[in-house]
Amino acid sequence: MPSSVVNTYTYFPETEILRIIYQSGAIYDYLKVPQEIYDQFKSVQSKGRFLNYVIKAKFKYNKIK
Known part of the structure; x- marks a missing residue:
């Protein structure tokens, strides 16, 4: 089932960055997210x-776009 919030996501295991592209077009990198x-x-x-409830509550982030 498609998400009404998340358009797509990518995980970079070498840096533990979870990149979320929201349906709005905003892009955020969540930092030090364990595998x-x-x-x-x-x-x-x-x-x-x-x-x-899990990611935003526990991990710092950078807004990319």
């Missing part, structure tokens, strides 16, 4: 809820 968290994110049905 385990990314694996959980991939498997959840609600990407937006997981993003809000």
